[in-house]
Amino acid sequence: xxxxxxxxxxxxxxxxxxxxxxxxxxxxxxxxxxxxxxxxxxxxxxxxxxxx
Numbered sequence: 001x002x003x004x005x006x007x008x009x010x011x012x013x014x015x016x017x018x019x020x021x022x023x024x025x026x027x028x029x030x031x032x033x034x035x036x037x038x039x040x041x042x043x044x045x046x047x048x049x050x051x052x
Contacts, residue, residue, distance in 0.1 A: 004041045006032060026047070027042065
């Protein structure tokens with residue numbers, strides 16, 4: 001399990017918030033600072049939307 005505390009932008013945060021619980025999506029995760037298990041979510045390269 002990952003603790004996402006930042007998002008690439010507000011559009012990604014809002015899109016993720018609209019997805020149903022349990023929906024599988026592909027994200028790029030970048031570790032934030034030196035803290036363990038704290039991440040920023042980004043869209044994978046060349047992906048405009050996480051929903052069809």
